[in-house]
Amino acid sequence: MTAPEASALPDYLRATSAQLLARWAVYGHYYRARIGPGPDAPVEDLRDRLEIAPHDWPLAEVDAREPDLLVIMMNPGASKPLQALWDGDNSAGLVPAQPDRTQYQIMRLLLAAQASGLPWRHARVFNLSDLRTPKSAEMLAKLEFYGAYDAHSLFSVSRKAESARWFACRATPVLCGWGLNPGLSGLAASALLAAAGHRILGLSQDGLCFRHPLPQTQTLQHQWLRAMTHQIEAIPRT
Numbered sequence: 001m002t003a004p005e006a007s008a009l010p011d012y013l014r015a016t017s018a019q020l021l022a023r024w025a026v027y028g029h030y031y032r033a034r035i036g037p038g039p040d041a042p043v044e045d046l047r048d049r050l051e052i053a054p055h056d057w058p059l060a061e062v063d064a065r066e067p068d069l070l071v072i073m074m075n076p077g078a079s080k081p082l083q084a085l086w087d088g089d090n091s092a093g094l095v096p097a098q099p100d101r102t103q104y105q106i107m108r109l110l111l112a113a114q115a116s117g118l119p120w121r122h123a124r125v126f127n128l129s130d131l132r133t134p135k136s137a138e139m140l141a142k143l144e145f146y147g148a149y150d151a152h153s154l155f156s157v158s159r160k161a162e163s164a165r166w167f168a169c170r171a172t173p174v175l176c177g178w179g180l181n182p183g184l185s186g187l188a189a190s191a192l193l194a195a196a197g198h199r200i201l202g203l204s205q206d207g208l209c210f211r212h213p214l215p216q217t218q219t220l221q222h223q224w225l226r227a228m229t230h231q232i233e234a235i236p237r238t
Contacts, residue, residue: 012111012229013222020107021099027051027062028097030081031130036149046130046152047076051094052106052123059094066169068113068120070198071106072191073212074178075127078134105213105221109175112229117237126166128178128187129153140183155190163194173235175228176202176210185209201231 029049034041053062082096106123113120130152133139150156154163167174174195178184188208192200202210203224213228215221 009222010112010115012108012115013225015108015111017099017101017104020104020111023054024052024107024110025055025057026097026099026103027053027059027094028076028079028081029093030095030132031093033151035146035152041149044152045132047079047097047132048126048130048154049094050076050079050097050103050125052103052110052125054121057122062122063094065122066172067122067124068118068172069106069110069123070167070172070174070195071123071125072174072176072178072195073102073125073127074136074181074184075129075139076132077102079132102212102214105225106175108225109213109228109232112225113232116229116233118232118235124166126154128155128184128191136179136181140181143183143187150187153187153190155187155194167194167198170197173199173201175213176200176204177213178210179212180209182209199235201228203227 027050028047030045030047032043032045035044036042051062051067077100079100080098082098103125106125110120110123129139129143131139131142133142146152151158153159154166176188176191176195178188178191185208188210192208204210211224213221213224215224
């Protein structure tokens with residue numbers, strides 16, 4: 001892309017990772033748990049929540065407030081805390097997290113929302129599975145391996161009350177972006193059930209599989225952001 005072409009892009013597409021991180025901080029809630037029955041069940045590294053919020057917000061406020069946008073993706077991937085896994089001084093358990101390119105896309109979407117007149121500054125990210133597995137093929141294999149032992153998912157029956165709490169405010173839009181793999185259809189259906197009554201954002205051809213926010217090429221990434229911006233611009237202003 002030439003310099004004139006880059007300068008013609010809207011600000012939310014031109015924003016660099018450094019510029020985005022000057023505006024937003026990223027926090028995660030990490031934990032370890034045995035998945036499956038008995039004391040010999042495997043111990044997995046998990047993350048059940050990610051917060052993208054302005055740097056100057058106290059963590060207690062980030063934890064307590066209703067976000068401007070709820071996001072559901074596939075799984076946390078290689079997400080990791082920057083320092084300790086837990087922070088004993090923070091009752092919410094949130095710690096600074098290593099940002100990734102997908103989270104930059106969500107930040108750019110917040111920028112696009114602001115440009116359209118919505119005061120969005122805070123996104124809360126969940127996943128179909130809390131498993132911190134970097135490769136999607138490995139994650140799908142673990143889903144099959146654990147089978148009915150699905151407490152690693154916020155949208156499992158065993159965590160229904162927790163899910164209902166996070167999705168209680170129907171006025172908050174929900175961005176779906178867990179990808180197109182049919183192996184996720186069961187969890188995807190459960191997530192959509194939890195999000196019933198919310199405005200659903202995302203790119204889907206079947207209403208079940210939703211394109212991931214970070215396609216492989218920059219052109220496709222820009223296309224996703226532009227399409228999502230059009231959806232955001234259609235949200236009624238109050």
